[in-house]
Amino acid sequence: xxxxxxxxxxxxxxxxxxxxxxxxxxxxxxxxxxxxxxxxxxxxxxxxxxxxxxxxxxxxxxxxxxxxxxxxxxxxxxxxxxxxxxxxxxxxxxxxxxxxxxxxxxxxxxxxxxxxxxxxxxxxxxxxxxxxxxxxxxxxxxxxxxxxxxxxxxxxxxxxxxxxxxxxxxxxxxxxxxxxxxxxxxxxxxxxxxxxxxxxxxxxxx
Amino acid sequence: xxxxxxxxxxxxxxxxxxxxxxxxxxxxxxxxxxxxxxxxxxxxxxxxxxxxxxxxxxxxxxxxxxxxxxxxxxxxxxxxxxxxxxxxxxxxxxxxxxxxxxxxxxxxxxxxxxxxxxxxxxxxxxxxxxxxxxxxxxxxxxxxxxxxxxxxxxxxxxxxxxxxxxxxxxxxxxxxxxxxxxxxxxxxxxxxxxxxxxxxxxxxxx
Numbered sequence: 001x002x003x004x005x006x007x008x009x010x011x012x013x014x015x016x017x018x019x020x021x022x023x024x025x026x027x028x029x030x031x032x033x034x035x036x037x038x039x040x041x042x043x044x045x046x047x048x049x050x051x052x053x054x055x056x057x058x059x060x061x062x063x064x065x066x067x068x069x070x071x072x073x074x075x076x077x078x079x080x081x082x083x084x085x086x087x088x089x090x091x092x093x094x095x096x097x098x099x100x101x102x103x104x105x106x107x108x109x110x111x112x113x114x115x116x117x118x119x120x121x122x123x124x125x126x127x128x129x130x131x132x133x134x135x136x137x138x139x140x141x142x143x144x145x146x147x148x149x150x151x152x153x154x155x156x157x158x159x160x161x162x163x164x165x166x167x168x169x170x171x172x173x174x175x176x177x178x179x180x181x182x183x184x185x186x187x188x189x190x191x192x193x194x195x196x197x198x199x200x201x202x203x204x205x206x
Numbered sequence: 207x208x209x210x211x212x213x214x215x216x217x218x219x220x221x222x223x224x225x226x227x228x229x230x231x232x233x234x235x236x237x238x239x240x241x242x243x244x245x246x247x248x249x250x251x252x253x254x255x256x257x258x259x260x261x262x263x264x265x266x267x268x269x270x271x272x273x274x275x276x277x278x279x280x281x282x283x284x285x286x287x288x289x290x291x292x293x294x295x296x297x298x299x300x301x302x303x304x305x306x307x308x309x310x311x312x313x314x315x316x317x318x319x320x321x322x323x324x325x326x327x328x329x330x331x332x333x334x335x336x337x338x339x340x341x342x343x344x345x346x347x348x349x350x351x352x353x354x355x356x357x358x359x360x361x362x363x364x365x366x367x368x369x370x371x372x373x374x375x376x377x378x379x380x381x382x383x384x385x386x387x388x389x390x391x392x393x394x395x396x397x398x399x400x401x402x403x404x405x406x407x408x409x410x411x412x
Binding site for chain 2: 027028029031032033035037050053054056057058059060061062063065067069071072074106108109122123125126127128129130132133134136137138148150161163170171194195198201202203
């Protein structure tokens with residue numbers, strides 16, 4: 001996002017041996033280099049159940065702290081009862097585009113609760129992020145696109161699906177086929193694929 | 207981890223249309239299906255600087271909430287001064303294996319601090335997890351292996367590298383070439399590649 005500074009990372013005295021931040025993009029694995037997050041999905045595209053299963057398997061095999069696997073998923077294919085129950089909790093900003101995705105998945109993290117002995121809750125959000133990343137990369141391998149978003153009523157979804165307090169409905173993923181190519185989808189400012197330079201994400205080591 | 211129950215996910219009334227949890231593994235993308243976390247690395251293997259750059263690019267292009275990119279990395283190749291500075295803060299349990307990896311990376315999350323207006327900190331751990339996952343998958347594409355771990359002195363690393371309070375040294379990644387195959391590395395119980403069944407990570411929807 002242009003204009004968001006990376007506070008706390010001095011940009012000088014940085015980065016011995018690190019080359020231009022743009023030179024390597026074409027060498028990234030295609031599943032990583034080609035990934036982007038559309039805001040419009042093909043409303044006619046249907047996901048096969050095999051594809052849904054495979055997305056869940058990708059998440060399932062992600063790494064986690066102590067193999068704690070602190071994640072759970074509410075799966076809502078477009079046209080299903082679950083989909084109807086999810087989309088009624090979307091914010092206005094996501095309700096205009098997310099329902100046309102072939103699939104919505106609510107990503108839940110197993111959070112710490114006082115007076116329990118759950119060991120790995122410190123990493124539950126971190127690990128959920130990894131699981132969703134793995135799911136997104138599997139989606140990319142299937143020719144699909146994913147947009148993760150937070151514009152929904154977290155408590156509303158939790159109540160709708162009887163999610164107890166020690167689970168957090170963290171994000172939603174919209175998954176399907178992009179309706180438009182990235183240049184058109186992103187609009188004139190193309191901000192969705194801007195990134196800080198490598199020099200800004202490397203900690204000074206001197 | 208065997209014996210860690212997934213509390214709060216009733217296992218009955220679950221999973222319409224979801225097939226056997228094991229049937230799909232062979233259809234996962236090879237970069238996801240073949241990934242595992244070794245505990246022994248080839249102490250002679252050297253990472254090329256191009257490979258280090260590519261790992262950082264993979265993290266850099268990961269998605270994040272509002273494109274906030276709440277991550278930073280301390281990069282320590284084996285043999286460098288930074289490596290010496292990192293390994294002195296390893297716990298006893300990781301000091302026996304992690305220093306032989308070709309590369310150690312400290313993964314930092316940009317955390318919320320009171321009296322600031324940082325907007326996206328709610329997702330900083332989640333997004334850091336995604337960035338490290340992308341880095342791990344790029345490593346896999348390069349024929350490398352990654353083990354993330356927490357067995358180190360977080361405050362020690364923070365002090366060593368002058369990391370201020372609004373950044374959290376969250377995990378370390380050991381990256382290199384596995385010294386042994388997964389069957390031997392994992393030991394007799396092979397628990398590192400066990401996972402809950404799909405039915406246990408799907409929220410009941412009925």
